[in-house]
Amino acid sequence: MDRDTVRRVSNDDLDITATAAWRDLVDHQRELSGRQMRDLFAAEPERGRDMVVDAADLHIDYSKNLADAHTLALLATLAREARVEELRDAMLAGAHINTSEDRAALHTALRLPAQAQLQVDGQDVVADVHRVLAALGDFSDAVRDGAWTGYTGKAITDVVNIGIGGSDLGPAMGYQALRYYRHPRIRGHFVSNVDPGDVIATLAGLDPETTLFIVASKTFTTQETLINARVARKWLLEQADGDEAVIARHFVAVSTNAAEVAAFGIDTDNMFGFWDWVGGRYSLDSAIGLSLMIAIGRDHFADLLDGFRRMDEHFATAPIEENAPILLGLLGLWYSNFWDAQSHAVLPYANDLARFPAYLQQLVMESNGKSVSRGGRTLNAATATVVWGEPGTNGQHAFYQLLHQGSWLIPADFIGFAEPLTDLTTPDGGSMHDLLMSNFFAQTEVLAFGKRERALKAEGVAPELVPHKIMPGSRPTTSILAPRLTPSVLGQLIALYEHKTFVQAMVWGINPFDQWGVELGKAVANARLAVVTDPESPAPLPDSSTDALIRWYRAARGRTP
Numbered sequence: 281m282d283r284d285t286v287r288r289v290s291n292d293d294l295d296i297t298a299t300a301a302w303r304d305l306v307d308h309q310r311e312l313s314g315r316q317m318r319d320l321f322a323a324e325p326e327r328g329r330d331m332v333v334d335a336a337d338l339h340i341d342y343s344k345n346l347a348d349a350h351t352l353a354l355l356a357t358l359a360r361e362a363r364v365e366e367l368r369d370a371m372l373a374g375a376h377i378n379t380s381e382d383r384a385a386l387h388t389a390l391r392l393p394a395q396a397q398l399q400v401d402g403q404d405v406v407a408d409v410h411r412v413l414a415a416l417g418d419f420s421d422a423v424r425d426g427a428w429t430g431y432t433g434k435a436i437t438d439v440v441n442i443g444i445g446g447s448d449l450g451p452a453m454g455y456q457a458l459r460y461y462r463h464p465r466i467r468g469h470f471v472s473n474v475d476p477g478d479v480i481a482t483l484a485g486l487d488p489e490t491t492l493f494i495v496a497s498k499t500f501t502t503q504e505t506l507i508n509a510r511v512a513r514k515w516l517l518e519q520a521d522g523d524e525a526v527i528a529r530h531f532v533a534v535s536t537n538a539a540e541v542a543a544f545g546i547d548t549d550n551m552f553g554f555w556d557w558v559g560g561r562y563s564l565d566s567a568i569g570l571s572l573m574i575a576i577g578r579d580h581f582a583d584l585l586d587g588f589r590r591m592d593e594h595f596a597t598a599p600i601e602e603n604a605p606i607l608l609g610l611l612g613l614w615y616s617n618f619w620d621a622q623s624h625a626v627l628p629y630a631n632d633l634a635r636f637p638a639y640l641q642q643l644v645m646e647s648n649g650k651s652v653s654r655g656g657r658t659l660n661a662a663t664a665t666v667v668w669g670e671p672g673t674n675g676q677h678a679f680y681q682l683l684h685q686g687s688w689l690i691p692a693d694f695i696g697f698a699e700p701l702t703d704l705t706t707p708d709g710g711s712m713h714d715l716l717m718s719n720f721f722a723q724t725e726v727l728a729f730g731k732r733e734r735a736l737k738a739e740g741v742a743p744e745l746v747p748h749k750i751m752p753g754s755r756p757t758t759s760i761l762a763p764r765l766t767p768s769v770l771g772q773l774i775a776l777y778e779h780k781t782f783v784q785a786m787v788w789g790i791n792p793f794d795q796w797g798v799e800l801g802k803a804v805a806n807a808r809l810a811v812v813t814d815p816e817s818p819a820p821l822p823d824s825s826t827d828a829l830i831r832w833y834r835a836a837r838g839r840t841p
């Protein structure tokens with residue numbers, strides 16, 4: 281399906297805020313805003329059992345949201361008005377859903393089984409995906425079992441992924457999340473920032489004879505990645521007496537751009553490809569995941585892909601009312617568009633998921649941080665909120681105060697696991713993991729139900745302290761539980777948020793697969809470099825602030841004319 285057909289299916293002219301469903305939601309929010317969460321539970325005592333959805337291995341309780349059965353019915357109508365299901369089917373079939381770049385957005389094809397069929401633009405996508413997966417698997421086996429060696433014949437002990445944005449956040453997050461599954465000899469490192477401190481700190485602890493660099497960049501033109509890769513190349517050559525032949529043992533590339541890879545000096549035999557229909561922030565499960573595959577092995581990587589696929593299947597087949605990504609997408613939109621929520625917290629009760637909120641920041645905010653529709657019309661509704669978060673219980677001792685008693689409504693996702701991958705016993709013989717999870721349950725309970733004046737007085741709290749101790753409650757949370765943090769469950773979680781993000785974009789009528797807003801900053805940074813470095817640069821910049829700041833910087837660096 282080409283982009284013009286996508287535009288017709290999606291009805292690019294639709295202003296979702298002008299629909300009857302939207303107006304009904306505005307009215308409904310007014311009614312609901314006078315009710316407390318505890319009132320909703322009193323009216324629907326079985327909410328905790330009814331408002332749950334099981335998707336693959338995830339058990340999701342959305343009962344502690346400011347929504348009742350009527351809200352969900354209205355939100356489902358809104359999704360139907362926006363043709364979310366038709367657009368989902370179009371995306372999964374390879375339609376050019378990325379209309380501004382006239383491309384498919386087919387990250388779901390990266391996890392199709394080998395026997396699946398999908399032809400897109402004349403290309404057998406599944407065969408291509410599995411050809412690259414096999415090459416990645418063979419290479420990661422060779423690195424892991426020591427058959428692939430450095431230039432002095434030693435096995436690789438350190439793998440450095442050099443990439444940024446989608447070419448960094450996914451592998452870095454996954455490497456941390458799947459700590460338990462890592463190869464005992466091989467350590468992973470992730471260099472992304474153009475701040476020299478990043479690459480310096482990483483290289484400081486490494487041995488060039490046993491270090492493998494993966495230069496990961498979809499375009500292979502990204503400033504940060506190419507500079508860091510050049511630094512690493514120089515570092516290696518210095519140790520290897522300038523022998524360029526060593527590069528082939530220590531550098532591989534992951535990219536869609538073979539010409540630039542070759543121009544950089546990496547043999548394209550050492551390149552693993554992917555395709556323009558894989559967006560950067562949707563690329564962990566493409567060759568961009570190579571560093572993760574080396575860390576956890578091809579079989580665990582296959583489990584990760586299987587987890588993604590299981591969530592894809594749920595998303596593709598479950599009716600709106602039981603479809604986890606659609607429900608979470610609609611609830612998120614309910615808060616941002618009808619309750620003025622401006623941020624959304626993601627709170628994993630798993631230290632290994634510490635980078636998950638940062639990963640979601642790119643996924644959600646680069647995808648849906650837009651203000652015009654696919655057809656170029658300025659939107660009348662707010663789009664993506666700020667995503668943020670830290671693992672519990674650390675966050676409890678930092679920012680939860682604001683969640684509980686602050687003046688903003690901040691919906692939060694709590695993510696927790698039944699079984700830890702490793703547990704420790706407390707002095708009284710209990711489980712540390714039980715302590716962690718009792719905090720999870722306590723927080724969602726207190727956020728929902730708070731503590732009332734009456735209860736405080738009954739406890740004999742001093743009258744002057746009562747206002748300070750009142751916990752308003754009615755703070756919405758969604759609880760996402762899974763048996764344990766396995767590769768499959770990580771894949772399910774990522775796919776859940778990918779599809780949630782897609783659903784919201786489709787309701788707002790935006791294209792979540794482009795990122796034009798990032799480009800101008802890159803172009804201006806390149807233009808400003810000359811001014812930053814040249815003390816003779818005479819022409820004042822158009823604005824007095826940037827001009828004075830750069831002059832101050834130049835003087836501080838001793839760059840005076």
Ligand SMILES: O=P(O)(O)OC[C@H]1O[C@](O)(CO)[C@@H](O)[C@@H]1O
Binds near residue numbers: 444498501795
């Ligand atoms: O993989 P590349 O081409 O180096 O791009 C890195 C990142 O830069 C962006 O284009 C913009 O920040 C992201 O979308 C992308 O993930």
